[in-house]
Amino acid sequence: MKTITPSAGTPISVFNLLRGLLPPFTNNISAFSVVMKQFSRQRYCMFVNSGTTALYVTLMALKGLSDRKEVILPAYTAPSLILPIRKAGLEPKLCDISLDTFNFDLDALSLLVTENTLCVIPVHMFGLACDMGRINKIANKKGVYVIEDAASSLGTIINNKNAGAFGDVGFYSLNRGKNLSTLSGGCIVTGLEDVQKLISAEIDKIRKPGLKLKIGIMVKTVALALAVRPLFFTIMRRLISKFKYTTLHTDFDSFKYTRFQAGVGLSLFKKADKIFEERNKKGRFLRDQLNDVEGLVLPEILRHSEPAYNQFPIVLKDSNKRDLLYFEINRQGVECTILYPDPVHKAHDLGYGLANDPFPSASYMAKRLLLIPTHPLISFESLKVVVDVIKSNI
Numbered sequence: 001m002k003t004i005t006p007s008a009g010t011p012i013s014v015f016n017l018l019r020g021l022l023p024p025f026t027n028n029i030s031a032f033s034v035v036m037k038q039f040s041r042q043r044y045c046m047f048v049n050s051g052t053t054a055l056y057v058t059l060m061a062l063k064g065l066s067d068r069k070e071v072i073l074p075a076y077t078a079p080s081l082i083l084p085i086r087k088a089g090l091e092p093k094l095c096d097i098s099l100d101t102f103n104f105d106l107d108a109l110s111l112l113v114t115e116n117t118l119c120v121i122p123v124h125m126f127g128l129a130c131d132m133g134r135i136n137k138i139a140n141k142k143g144v145y146v147i148e149d150a151a152s153s154l155g156t157i158i159n160n161k162n163a164g165a166f167g168d169v170g171f172y173s174l175n176r177g178k179n180l181s182t183l184s185g186g187c188i189v190t191g192l193e194d195v196q197k198l199i200s201a202e203i204d205k206i207r208k209p210g211l212k213l214k215i216g217i218m219v220k221t222v223a224l225a226l227a228v229r230p231l232f233f234t235i236m237r238r239l240i241s242k243f244k245y246t247t248l249h250t251d252f253d254s255f256k257y258t259r260f261q262a263g264v265g266l267s268l269f270k271k272a273d274k275i276f277e278e279r280n281k282k283g284r285f286l287r288d289q290l291n292d293v294e295g296l297v298l299p300e301i302l303r304h305s306e307p308a309y310n311q312f313p314i315v316l317k318d319s320n321k322r323d324l325l326y327f328e329i330n331r332q333g334v335e336c337t338i339l340y341p342d343p344v345h346k347a348h349d350l351g352y353g354l355a356n357d358p359f360p361s362a363s364y365m366a367k368r369l370l371l372i373p374t375h376p377l378i379s380f381e382s383l384k385v386v387v388d389v390i391k392s393n394i
Helices: 014-020 028-040 051-063 079-087 106-112 132-141 193-204 211-227 230-235 237-241 259-290 319-331 360-368 380-393
Strands: 044-048 070-074 091-095 117-120 145-149 169-173 186-190 311-316 369-373
Touching: 014 211, 014 259, 028 044, 028 186, 028 259, 044 051, 044 193, 051 079, 051 117, 051 145, 051 169, 051 186, 051 193, 070 079, 079 091, 091 106, 106 132, 117 132, 132 145, 186 193, 211 259, 259 311, 259 380, 311 319, 311 360, 319 360, 319 369, 319 380, 360 369
Parallel strands: 070 091, 070 117, 117 145, 145 169
Antiparallel strands: 044 186, 169 186, 311 369
């Protein structure tokens, strides 16, 4: 039986799980908060159950400081980001992406920011760093907040500082597909006291998870620790597939982060540097191997940045090749993914006309993007197989 390496994987050990089960008097959340404040070099850190909730409570807080209504985000990113924006009573506005960086088209962004813009949300897609210096300059000219979405870029470094620490507020995701996972979770960091107080007030309104939910989180975290390992993933693949997202989210649940998850996260962070470096090394390997392959577009890397790749993105100039490579790479035992099949403006009705596509680069990427795993549990031998498949089928 050929083993299959999953697309995502945080190496959660028995020790990491036991750390979460320490006696209740151990304040895991407070201890994890100290670690994340040191990591981000920010004064304040707060936890919730997901990155989506993290964005929602942040937007609700900023509403208390401004009567502006518009929120600008990339036209190719997680469509679920629309949900907290709308739930907060705000209006999403899209900005096209650059096919050079795979992030915001900054020239387009500079034209979109107006006196009605509450905030801009740069997303470090795939772990690729955005140009935060330029984004902050664009926002500052209009007195606009910057919420830095580092959900998929925990561990990415920009100018010797961790992504997530450049905006007015930053947030990370600890969901099962992210760079470091406690099954679920969202971490918010900021240096602004007034913003922190308002975010904390919003978090206070969120329900505490009941005993049944807490036990469910523990059981699923143990299952995740097994499922990300190639042998167990291969054996359990049919069962695991039932828990993968296959439809567009229409809502999200919000509750407080659990002490158990914080303990697991605190323990995992002792090896975080190694995990992030593994992701960077595997991304560098794929870039070196694929850099001169005709028919591929690879993202430019921001100067003075080191990506902790969530996955390694490639764009196929011929969209028909994408499906062929997807099938062949998976057949060779590596689970590559397509991510979001549609850009945000085609996944949600945001009032944009589609006759003349307003975001052509986002649409181009959606039909041609393929993601290759870079997590610590995939071997370089498996990545060499992926490279050979790509070179043989382009």
